[in-house]
Amino acid sequence: MVETVIVPLIMIVMVIVAVLTTVMYMVLLERKVQAWVQVRLGPMRVGHHGLLQPIADVLKLFLKEDITPARADRWVFTLAPILVLVPALIAFAVIPLSRDLTLFGLKFPGQIADVNVGLLYIISVASIGIYGIILGGWSSNSKYPLLASLRSSAQLISYEIAVTMTLVTVIMLAGTLSMVGIVNAQLQKGWWFAFMQPVAFFIYFVGALAETNRAPFDLPEAEQELVAGFHTEYSGMRFAFFFLAEYTNMIVVSCVATTLFLGGWLAPFPNVPWLSFLGYVPGWVWFILKTFGFLYVFLWVRATLPRYRYDQLMRLGWKWLIPLAILNVVMTGLVKVLV
Amino acid sequence: MITTTHYMVLSAALFVLGVIGVLTRRNIIIVFMSIELMLNAVNINLVAFSHQLQNAVGQVFSVFVIVIAAAEAAVGLGIILAFYRNKETVNIDEMNLLRW
Amino acid sequence: MAEAAAFYILAALILGFGVLVITAKSAVHCILFLVADFLCVAALYVSLQAQFLAVIQVLVYAGGIMVLYLFVVMLVNLKRPPEAHSDPRRLGFLGLLMSVAVLVELALIVVTRWARPAAAGSGLSPDNVRQIGRALYTDYLIPFELASFLLLVAMVGAIILAKREL
Numbered sequence: 001m002v003e004t005v006i007v008p009l010i011m012i013v014m015v016i017v018a019v020l021t022t023v024m025y026m027v028l029l030e031r032k033v034q035a036w037v038q039v040r041l042g043p044m045r046v047g048h049h050g051l052l053q054p055i056a057d058v059l060k061l062f063l064k065e066d067i068t069p070a071r072a073d074r075w076v077f078t079l080a081p082i083l084v085l086v087p088a089l090i091a092f093a094v095i096p097l098s099r100d101l102t103l104f105g106l107k108f109p110g111q112i113a114d115v116n117v118g119l120l121y122i123i124s125v126a127s128i129g130i131y132g133i134i135l136g137g138w139s140s141n142s143k144y145p146l147l148a149s150l151r152s153s154a155q156l157i158s159y160e161i162a163v164t165m166t167l168v169t170v171i172m173l174a175g176t177l178s179m180v181g182i183v184n185a186q187l188q189k190g191w192w193f194a195f196m197q198p199v200a201f202f203i204y205f206v207g208a209l210a211e212t213n214r215a216p217f218d219l220p221e222a223e224q225e226l227v228a229g230f231h232t233e234y235s236g237m238r239f240a241f242f243f244l245a246e247y248t249n250m251i252v253v254s255c256v257a258t259t260l261f262l263g264g265w266l267a268p269f270p271n272v273p274w275l276s277f278l279g280y281v282p283g284w285v286w287f288i289l290k291t292f293g294f295l296y297v298f299l300w301v302r303a304t305l306p307r308y309r310y311d312q313l314m315r316l317g318w319k320w321l322i323p324l325a326i327l328n329v330v331m332t333g334l335v336k337v338l339v
Numbered sequence: 340m341i342t343t344t345h346y347m348v349l350s351a352a353l354f355v356l357g358v359i360g361v362l363t364r365r366n367i368i369i370v371f372m373s374i375e376l377m378l379n380a381v382n383i384n385l386v387a388f389s390h391q392l393q394n395a396v397g398q399v400f401s402v403f404v405i406v407i408a409a410a411e412a413a414v415g416l417g418i419i420l421a422f423y424r425n426k427e428t429v430n431i432d433e434m435n436l437l438r439w
Numbered sequence: 440m441a442e443a444a445a446f447y448i449l450a451a452l453i454l455g456f457g458v459l460v461i462t463a464k465s466a467v468h469c470i471l472f473l474v475a476d477f478l479c480v481a482a483l484y485v486s487l488q489a490q491f492l493a494v495i496q497v498l499v500y501a502g503g504i505m506v507l508y509l510f511v512v513m514l515v516n517l518k519r520p521p522e523a524h525s526d527p528r529r530l531g532f533l534g535l536l537m538s539v540a541v542l543v544e545l546a547l548i549v550v551t552r553w554a555r556p557a558a559a560g561s562g563l564s565p566d567n568v569r570q571i572g573r574a575l576y577t578d579y580l581i582p583f584e585l586a587s588f589l590l591l592v593a594m595v596g597a598i599i600l601a602k603r604e605l
Contacts, residue, residue: 076467117568120494127502131474134506138467138513150513157506177568341446344549346487349450351545353457358541360461362534368466368512372473375504376457379480382496390487395570398492399579402571405499406586410593412504416511417600424603429515 003107011112015092023247024054030299037303061243064236069141072233076139081234081241084132087125088248094118095255096180098265098283110265110283111180118179119171122256123164126211129249130156136242137230149230151310152220156211158317163207165325166200169332170260173197183264190271194261199328201261203321205297208253210317212246215302219310254294255287262290346387353380367431371415378408445486452479466512470505477501491568 028043028050035042043050068077096111115121130153137149170193171177174185186192194201210217221229231242258264265283269275308316353376360373382401389397423429426436456476463469477500484493575583 073465073467076471079471115490116566117490117494120491120498124494124498124502127498127506128478130502130506131509134509134513135467135471146513150510153506153510157503341443345446345450347549348546349453351542351549352454354545355538355542356454356457356461359535359538362538364461366466368508368515369461369463369469372469372508373461375473375500376460376476379477379500382492383480383483386484386487386489386492389489395567395574396578398489398567398571399574401489401492402495402575403582403586405495406590409499409504410589412507413593413597414600416507417597420511420514421600423515 007106007108008112011108012093015097015112016089019089019092019248019251020244022251023244024058026247026250026295027057027243028053030302033296033299034303037300058240061236061240064239066236066238067233069233072141073139076135078238080132080136080139081238081245082132083135084129084245085241085248087129087132088245088252091122091125091252092255094121094179095252095259096183096264097287114178114180117177119167119177119182119256119260122179122252123160123167126249126252127157127160129245132242132245133230136234140230140233142233145230145232148220148232152213152230155213155217155220155310155313155317158314159207159210159217159321162203162317162321162325163211165322165329166197166204166207167260168329169197169200172329172332172336179259179264182260183266186263187266187270190269192261192263192266192268197261197328197332199324201257203325203328204257204261206316206321208257209298209301210313212249212253212298214250214298216305216308217313218302219307219313250295250298251291254291254298257294258287258290262294343387343391346383350380350384350387353377353383365430365432367419367429367434368416370431371412371419375408375412378404442486446483449479449483449486452476453483466516467509470509470512473508474501474505477505489567491571 031053032042032050043053046053046056068074093112094115096114098110100110101108133149133156134153135149137145137147137152140146170182173189173193173196174182176182176185182193189196209215213221221231231239234242263270263286265287267275267278267281267283267286270279357373357375357377357380360376361370364370364373382404385397385401385404387397389395389401419429422434426433428434453476456472456479459472460469460476463472477496481493481496481501484490484496
């Protein structure tokens with residue numbers, strides 16, 4: 001009873017609190033990093049060097065008026081932010097954060113649930129998240145959000161294919177769909193999958209940028225285009241949900257990349273004996289370091305690269321990434337059979 | 340105690356709901372969605388029997404049913420779009436171009 | 440006990456959403472109810488130890504096919520007002536009657552328990568991805584190849600049908 005209900009509950013609360021706090025500070029980090037890249041300082045006033053800025057942002061969004069457009073579809077308008085945020089959060093249920101620990105006499109597994117189809121579960125909840133975007137744009141009963149939501153969802157489903165193909169190569173290497181199994185496979189092979197599958201890692205990274213509507217693929221929600229994209233008509237807490245959902249998606253994608261390609265909670269070179277002192281650092285510290293490294297590259301790319309036009313974006317996805325990903329799958333299969 | 344009969348009754352009820360949807364609705368897209376309901380009812384039946392007989396073949400068949408549903412949805416919606424471009428309607432009562 | 444509760448709750452949700460699907464006025468609401476229905480069916484599959492099929496159901500059916508329906512409904516609904524008054528030539532009552540006939544037939548089949556000894560399987564393991572994969576690539580290879588061919592044909596057909604000018 002304790003182990004099947006209480007321990008997962010504690011872990012769920014911990015993970016949600018950690019994720020939401022990280023999301024709030026990601027917003028601040030993004031503004032700071034962009035500012036430093038552009039030789040300015042970013043938010044400095046609220047708290048020491050702007051560290052309390054997220055709290056100010058959250059308070060502001062809580063207190064804003066909640067406007068619903070006149071002829072918007074009420075139920076769907078309310079449902080859309082939920083459909084964007086909930087899939088992003090529940091994807092954390094299968095991500096292995098560390099090896100199994102024992103705290104206060106309770107046995108904590110490294111993940112909330114070890115589902116035997118864990119990777120497919122993450123992909124399937126990501127495809128549910130697309131509904132929130134489409135419905136958010138449609139239910140606003142307004143031209144620009146509708147166009148932006150159609151563009152954004154078309155972009156998401158196009159790049160989902162390329163990303164899924166790269167995940168297939170990882171599954172082929174690991175031999176299992178379970179996320180815990182994939183980390184263990186990296187432990188057994190001794191190499192992180194990013195070194196065994198660099199092409200897949202690169203395609204995954206580009207696809208992840210497109211899946212989360214981040215620059216340089218952020219045309220559907222850039223400020224200079226289409227007003228504010230599919231969440232134009234949203235204000236207050238509902239807008240906060242969309243915002244939270246975007247950053248949570250970024251974190252989910254980074255966590256999945258860390259688990260699949262960067263070895264999850266493993267230390268670098270886990271099988272080399274003379275480096276085993278790195279194993280004294282807890283697994284979750286490595287996980288957080290790797291995830292933040294990945295996230296930092298997201299912010300770095302946003303500050304550096306110009307935006308892709310929409311047709312260039314779609315052409316890149318369909319004509320370059322998908323054939324490259326399929327070729328990668330074929331080559332991986334050949335190498336596995338012949339070697 | 341939940342036996343396979345329970346799942347068969349659920350599947351039959353869902354199938355009949357799909358049949359009602361096909362026979363009574365006039366928006367052709369909703370008719371298509373009722374067909375998807377029927378396919379789901381069949382899938383529930385297949386998976387229930389797969390569970391009872393402890394054989395993975397039922398689930399393999401379900402995968403094929405999902406594949407067929409995907410192909411049918413793609414082509415069917417393409418046809419609907421082509422028709423809509425010509426006649427501006429999705430009401431099946433007005434899709435009577437071949438009548439005398 | 441938990442299994443029975445799960446089954447009854449899920450069955451009520453599935454049938455409830457099914458009724459809402461066939462009676463919703465707006466097509467978009469209909470789609471949303473159908474998506475909820477599919478998610479409940481996926482939960483039912485998980486309770487039947489068919490986890491792979493459950494995620495495939497969510498991924499392909501709820502996340503792919505229904506998104507396609509949603510796109511088409513949005514493209515088609517842009518100018519059209521909702522369904523107006525009913526056409527007098529329609530015989531909706533007859534449709535309902537025929538559905539009741541189908542229901543009675545199915546109930547008879549279920550209740551008279553027409554049963555045959557079935558082929559014993561090798562058992563379902565938690566590793567049902569491997570089992571399904573093995574079955575697809577060995578015993579059912581030809582249907583698998585035909586299904587992939589069917590998908591290719593459907594893809595080409597859908598692209599051609601939806602083009603503005605050929």
